[in-house]
Amino acid sequence: MNTKKLLYSKRFAYLVYRFIRVYSACLRLRVINEAPWQQHVEAGGKVLLCVWHQQFFSLIRPFKAYAKYRPGLMISRSRDGEMIAAVANYTGWHTVRGSSSRGGRTAMSQMIRHLQENRLGAHILDGPRGPAGVVKNGAVKIAMDSGARLVPVYVEADAKWIFNSWDRFFVPKPLSRVRIRFGDMLPQIPRTSDTAALETWRKSLEDRMRPGLVR
Template sequence: MIKQLKFIIYTRPFICFIYYFVRLYSATFRLKVENEKSWQAMLNGNQPVILVTWHQQFFSAIRHFKKYARYHPGLMISRSRDGELISAVARRSGWHTPRGSSSRGGKEAMAEMIAHLNTHGFGAHILDGPTGPIGKVKPGIIKMALQTNAVLVPFFTDADRAWFFNSWDRFMLPKPFARVRLRFSDPIHICDKENENFEDLRDRLEKTMLPGLHRQTR
């Protein structure tokens, strides 16, 4: 029974259902977007941009991010079964999805993502995904920024009413008709300075991002 259920979950009709369900559910949000035009101006001026956020907060942005399909965006997603579902939804939203993580296929996916950024100049990255720990920036984003000359633009989501799952990332799911805010912060320029090594760059990004992390468990 369990094997049959798993087979159904990863079929094309079910993935199609999930995609439209997510869009319909997200349409109930009373969404407010802040500081979006500043990084779009940079992107339109041929400055590569990578949007970065925490794993717990990406759901709230899925519907809105379909609007970025015209920029040919890229997003690394793990090769797990859950990643397959997420990747399928992202592709239907117009996103290119190199598949891999630190545990499997990461080197190949990173190379593909860097090539995509060097060609199209736009992508997004989940900093502590796909398995955490929560609030820990993985080093791949630094390599990605250095090899593409991309600026990192943090974004955070919050809601006046939301559920927080008892998962490693304290996943946040806004309740129907919640007021949801999608907030973009000032761009971060990752430069390979003589007095700042790779770990310093990673640590600086992590400290910048941590204030936007939600710790609720309710």
């Protein structure tokens, strides 16, 4: 097997997943305000967790606790997306493949159906290519058509490595304090085809999320 095939193989993805599990165990993790949205899901409601692309590394290990809900996650069809999707699947998440640039409409339909059946999903708001800190329309449309409530997720780390990537992707340093904070659920988005109303909801979500972006 050549190097490129190895890097995108399921065997390598499993090794990455195991490394993240072990590495994340070295972090001093604190989860804040988790109960309200979990109670909503367990009472029959639907929730779409929203996070910035730069912060998802820290969520991989703790989000395994939600595997019991069989949650859904939309991942791009890129080669890098293959790796991320495989790691997410090992974590117990059901991945739907597509993005705004490729296969987005089909993937959104699948995510909506998955939320209606399983009640929990997550969405990377500015992925896979950015711009960083700009919420795309997908999360609002998925929430509107599925009846899910949007829940912001913020990740903070006292010490971290910040990469020179489009999103300033970061990885917490070993033994650093990491806080995963769930914001309050947004009101349910009424069904509408009014583009101005959709933009209002998109901007409202962006305004709530941006203060948590690591610059």
